[in-house]
Amino acid sequence: xxxxxxxxxxxxxxxxxxxxxxxxxxxxxxxxxxxxxxxxxxxxxxxxxxxxxxxxxxxxxxxxxxxxxxxxxxxxxxxxxxxxxxxxx
Amino acid sequence: xxxxxxxxxxxxxxxxxxxxxxxxxxxxxxxxxxxxxxxxxxxxxxxxxxxxxxxxxxxxxxxxxxxxxxxxxxxxxxxxxxxxxxxxxxxxxxxxxxxxxxxxxxxxxxxxxxxxxxxxxxxxxxxxxxxxxxxxxxxxxxxxxxxxxxxxxxxxxxxxx
Numbered sequence: 001x002x003x004x005x006x007x008x009x010x011x012x013x014x015x016x017x018x019x020x021x022x023x024x025x026x027x028x029x030x031x032x033x034x035x036x037x038x039x040x041x042x043x044x045x046x047x048x049x050x051x052x053x054x055x056x057x058x059x060x061x062x063x064x065x066x067x068x069x070x071x072x073x074x075x076x077x078x079x080x081x082x083x084x085x086x087x088x089x
Numbered sequence: 090x091x092x093x094x095x096x097x098x099x100x101x102x103x104x105x106x107x108x109x110x111x112x113x114x115x116x117x118x119x120x121x122x123x124x125x126x127x128x129x130x131x132x133x134x135x136x137x138x139x140x141x142x143x144x145x146x147x148x149x150x151x152x153x154x155x156x157x158x159x160x161x162x163x164x165x166x167x168x169x170x171x172x173x174x175x176x177x178x179x180x181x182x183x184x185x186x187x188x189x190x191x192x193x194x195x196x197x198x199x200x201x202x203x204x205x206x207x208x209x210x211x212x213x214x215x216x217x218x219x220x221x222x223x224x225x226x227x228x229x230x231x232x233x234x235x236x237x238x239x240x241x242x243x244x245x246x247x248x249x250x
Contacts (some may be wrong), residue, residue, distance in 0.1 A: 014143075020144045020147065024151070027158070031152050031153075064173050
């Protein structure tokens, strides 16, 4: 009988590479934002204020696994004063 | 009437960053997370959302169970959370005990404004809330202990919730 961990790995392996890549990128960006906020001792509310947007909007942008646009990433990055992503040259 | 259920917990996967457990109410040990997968992995309508949830679990194993990845769903006094997928209606409910430990429950399609309005989803959340209460009692009694990524002793206990 397969154990639960082998079964789990099979389910992960069955995810389409495109979806897996998209979600991993999203998770990386959210984790990076989280780390920068902690490093700068900033809250989500501080970031929203700095961006001139409501906290509800910023919460949607930086929680879960959001599908952020380049515009949103640039806006958050500018407000944080830190790069969020790096493109391979 | 509140019918008591026997619950056991099984490790589904672990990494250097996090451990994912799931809860089972079945005699054969089928976990709530396995039921969730069985219901949605072949769904024509929700397969994409389902795949995104599985990918999100993989991200949690890789990065850790950051609070920011989850949405609080139970109440202010518990750790019941949902893994929401942007623009999707599929939810997986879980107990996020720490940045390293998550217990996966069942989930479903949220078609109402709140999960409380849907008896099925409400049941899944309630199961996790009740389980957390019993788990905390077992931790307090020393039967289960949280050791970084591990819930030591948890797989040996049949909880009654």
